Amino acid sequence: MHYILNTDIQIPTDNSRPSTVGPTIPSQQNKRVVRNVSRRNLKPGILYTLTYIKKNDTGVDYTFKGSDGDVIVETFKNCEQADLFIAGLKNESIPNYEDFYSKLRS
Numbered sequence: 001m002h003y004i005l006n007t008d009i010q011i012p013t014d015n016s017r018p019s020t021v022g023p024t025i026p027s028q029q030n031k032r033v034v035r036n037v038s039r040r041n042l043k044p045g046i047l048y049t050l051t052y053i054k055k056n057d058t059g060v061d062y063t064f065k066g067s068d069g070d071v072i073v074e075t076f077k078n079c080e081q082a083d084l085f086i087a088g089l090k091n092e093s094i095p096n097y098e099d100f101y102s103k104l105r106s
Contacts, residue, residue, distance in 0.1 A: 001083065002094050003083055009047075010047045048064040051071075
């Protein structure tokens with residue numbers, strides 16, 4: 001799980017993407033870049049905060065609270081899929097944790 005509670009997401013009102021850099025692991029070279037991700041039920045121009053993560057029978061529910069007061073629950077197959085969704089919205093890349101931890105074990 002890369003993104004934690006209180007992570008903020010704002011979908012731009014136009015097609016431009018902010019140029020931001022996400023958290024990284026020192027000396028980490030391999031990153032997965034996410035592009036062309038749908039925004040599901042999140043609306044452009046609204047600041048959303050990740051407020052709750054809950055495992056269910058079919059996956060994981062991520063609850064986002066919008067600055068407009070709306071609460072939106074999105075269901076993902078797993079936390080990795082949710083991380084890819086959020087990374088795409090934030091125009092960030094996610095470190096390849098499997099490679100990182102396998103290098104530590106060797």
